[in-house]
Amino acid sequence: MGMVSCQSHQTSSNSIPEGSNHLINESSPYLLQHANNPVDWYPWNDEALKKAKEENKLILISIGYSACHWCHVMEHESFEDSTVSKIMNEHFVNIKVDREERPDVDNVYMSACHLASGRSCGWPLNAFALPDGRPIWAGTYYPKNDWIKVLESFIDLKTNKPDELLEYASQLTQGIKQTDKIVKTSNNENYSLGNLKQIENKLIANLDPIKGGRIGSPKFPMPSIYEFLLQSYQITDNHEALKSITTTLDNMANGGIYDHLGGGFARYSTDENWLVPHFEKMLYDNGQLINLYAKAYKITKNPLYEKVVRETIDFINRELTSEEHGFYSSLDADTEGEEGKYYVWNTEEIEALLSEDDYALFKDYYNLKNGGNWEEEKNILHVKKDMQAVAKKNNLSINDLQGSLNQSKKILLENRENRVRPGTDDKVLCSWNALALNGYIEAYKAFKDEAYLDKAIKNAEFLKKTFLQDDFRLNRNYKGKESVINAFLDDYALLIEAYINLYQVSFDESWLYLSKDLMDYAIEYFHDEESGMFFYTSDRDKALVARKMELADNVIPGSNSTMATNLYYLSLYFYDQKYGEMSRQMVNNMYEQFGESTEPNFYSKWCQLYAMMVSPPYEVAIVGKNHKDLANQLRSSFLPNAILLGGKDEGSLELLKGKLSDGQTLIYVCQNKVCKLPVSDADKAIELIRS
Numbered sequence: 174m175g176m177v178s179c180q181s182h183q184t185s186s187n188s189i190p191e192g193s194n195h196l197i198n199e200s201s202p203y204l205l206q207h208a209n210n211p212v213d214w215y216p217w218n219d220e221a222l223k224k225a226k227e228e229n230k231l232i233l234i235s236i237g238y239s240a241c242h243w244c245h246v247m248e249h250e251s252f253e254d255s256t257v258s259k260i261m262n263e264h265f266v267n268i269k270v271d272r273e274e275r276p277d278v279d280n281v282y283m284s285a286c287h288l289a290s291g292r293s294c295g296w297p298l299n300a301f302a303l304p305d306g307r308p309i310w311a312g313t314y315y316p317k318n319d320w321i322k323v324l325e326s327f328i329d330l331k332t333n334k335p336d337e338l339l340e341y342a343s344q345l346t347q348g349i350k351q352t353d354k355i356v357k358t359s360n361n362e363n364y365s366l367g368n369l370k371q372i373e374n375k376l377i378a379n380l381d382p383i384k385g386g387r388i389g390s391p392k393f394p395m396p397s398i399y400e401f402l403l404q405s406y407q408i409t410d411n412h413e414a415l416k417s418i419t420t421t422l423d424n425m426a427n428g429g430i431y432d433h434l435g436g437g438f439a440r441y442s443t444d445e446n447w448l449v450p451h452f453e454k455m456l457y458d459n460g461q462l463i464n465l466y467a468k469a470y471k472i473t474k475n476p477l478y479e480k481v482v483r484e485t486i487d488f489i490n491r492e493l494t495s496e497e498h499g500f501y502s503s504l505d506a507d508t509e510g511e512e513g514k515y516y517v518w519n520t521e522e523i524e525a526l527l528s529e530d531d532y533a534l535f536k537d538y539y540n541l542k543n544g545g546n547w548e549e550e551k552n553i554l555h556v557k558k559d560m561q562a563v564a565k566k567n568n569l570s571i572n573d574l575q576g577s578l579n580q581s582k583k584i585l586l587e588n589r590e591n592r593v594r595p596g597t598d599d600k601v602l603c604s605w606n607a608l609a610l611n612g613y614i615e616a617y618k619a620f621k622d623e624a625y626l627d628k629a630i631k632n633a634e635f636l637k638k639t640f641l642q643d644d645f646r647l648n649r650n651y652k653g654k655e656s657v658i659n660a661f662l663d664d665y666a667l668l669i670e671a672y673i674n675l676y677q678v679s680f681d682e683s684w685l686y687l688s689k690d691l692m693d694y695a696i697e698y699f700h701d702e703e704s705g706m707f708f709y710t711s712d713r714d715k716a717l718v719a720r721k722m723e724l725a726d727n728v729i730p731g732s733n734s735t736m737a738t739n740l741y742y743l744s745l746y747f748y749d750q751k752y753g754e755m756s757r758q759m760v761n762n763m764y765e766q767f768g769e770s771t772e773p774n775f776y777s778k779w780c781q782l783y784a785m786m787v788s789p790p791y792e793v794a795i796v797g798k799n800h801k802d803l804a805n806q807l808r809s810s811f812l813p814n815a816i817l818l819g820g821k822d823e824g825s826l827e828l829l830k831g832k833l834s835d836g837q838t839l840i841y842v843c844q845n846k847v848c849k850l851p852v853s854d855a856d857k858a859i860e861l862i863r864s
Contacts, residue, residue: 349719
């Protein structure tokens with residue numbers, strides 16, 4: 174079997190300009206940020222690993238990403254310092270890793286950090302390993318003097334107690350291998366509405382009933398949690414679930430975590446009020462939040478949610494979109510060495526740009542303070558007052574107030590764009606693009622805006638052209654016309670999901686068949702027969718010290734839960750019993766974690782799939798000349814318990830056979846391949862789905 178390279182570029186020493194290191198020829202913006210450090214950084218590649226073995230040096234693996242604030246801080250304090258770099262170069266082989274390009278490497282050494290420290294870990298992640306890559310210890314950010322002490326302690330251990338290092342590495346590596354152990358189980362007795370309600374209630378209990386989000390701080394947008402609650406609400410009619418969703422979405426949309434001038438969300442809020450963001454803006458958050466707010470709009474018809482969707486799409490179109498229709502990864506948190514400088518204002522700046530009346534309204538509505546509502550007399554725009562109350566206070570109509578605010582926002586945004594911009598990480602990642610693609614698809618379904626569908630199709634075509642290989646293997650990254658990293662399971666899982674969803678809005682069967690081909694490839698190269706789950710890395714990749722599985726759901730849903738969901742959908746579309754059995758096996762394997770846990774929020778995508786299995790979806794076929802209009806009427810309702818298929822003719826799918834009727838466009842609502850009498854009215858079909 175041919176091995177697929179998952180390595181960075183190989184950089185020979187004689188091709189490195191003076192003052193640079195081995196990162197100079199990389200494409201990752203994060204690695205290039207460190208290419209002129211005095212630390213002799215290598216990318217993760219064979220040359221670095223070979224050097225460590227030949228020179229019998231410990232490996233120092235430093236992992237981060239382009240938009241990471243504390244990564245920049247540690248670089249400036251330590252990695253640009255001649256004293257620190259001299260110690261690192263003399264005693265270690267130093268490897269820099271972009272966690273977004275190489276999540277497999279990050280996963281191994283992040284697991285080492287959790288095991289070694291017994292506490293939460295983050296980025297920058299700094300791991301020490303033996304020359305063969307087995308981790309000894311890992312930690313996060315350290316100020317310069319503390320970092321020197323850490324380095325010296327490992328130099329001392331290497332010199333005086335090498336046997337202890339071997340023992341640490343042996344124990345830690347064994348622990349990492351055990352963290353993803355999963356036992357295949359055949360228990361099919363857990364599927365009940367009662368169990369689903371218990372899971373729903375436990376998840377709601379972990380949420381802040383006043384501010385939304387998880388109780389306490391920091392607060393992260395966790396879209397998958399609210400996707401599950403939207404779905405379960407439709408099944409259980411538990412209004413506490415809907416209240417948890419709207420409380421969270423309202424507070425996020427009104428808080429400082431949302432960019433009220435330019436649209437889009439920051440990565441998280443440092444406080445419990447959603448006020449002070451960590452200012453980096455990530456594609457993966459914004460793609461998922463477009464999806465979530467569009468779905469919530471279908472239920473609530475809240476104009477705030479439509480505003481958020483449209484403004485966030487405008488942000489991605491304006492600031493994160495390439496000429497080739499790919500989506501860039503992120504915007505930095507820092508500008509000119511200051512976190513958030515691009516986004517915050519003092520009142521004098523705003524007062525100078527607006528008329529007296531517009532300034533008074535803007536100041537009142539966005540809660541500006543003369544001395545600032547944040548540090549250094551700066552203001553973070555956020556909303557605490559109802560627009561109707563502000564309009565009444567100022568003897569204005571809602572339309573007049575909205576007109577004034579929109580004009581002021583336009584002026585301030587144009588002025589802000591003259592500031593020094595945050596850095597853009599312009600690499601394009603397959604999995605993150607798939608999340609954004611899903612967002613555009615859901616926005617089209619909610620608002621019937623053809624521009625969103627056009628953008629979705631262009632991005633889908635770009636991903637197919639750029640990342641897909643002839644044998645249905647995917648690449649992960651794309652930058653500067655190059656794509657050099659073999660894809661991981663999340664790339665397959667999220668792209669398959671997006672292409673299935675694209676079929677549901679286009680009825681172009683090529684997307685559905687491509688999803689099936691990608692699934693079959695993933696089964697061949699990622700699936701573990703022993704457990705019934707999927708490894709994160711392909712068996713065509715060069716092995717790391719442990720082959721991991723991604724079982725839990727985080728800010729981005731896990732790759733195993735997404736693959737299990739994809740298998741379930743494909744089993745319905747293609748009448749494939751094997752896919753269905755594989756999906757149910759995976760849910761059975763994970764039921765103890767999400768069904769019996771007190772914190773099912775860490776398995777929210779599994780919960781979504783479980784809800785579908787408790788309340789199986791309808792297969793809704795729309796066939797005939799008027800299929801697009803009827804399908805759009807169906808899509809604008811929130812129907813988590815329905816999959817759509819159809820077109821102007823019967824196509825090739827088994828469920829569509831015999832459904833075409835001359836001169837009519839009919840909707841067939843089916844379940845388990847048994848169809849109710851067809852109807853020609855979308856509202857009647859919705860009644861059948863919800864009955």
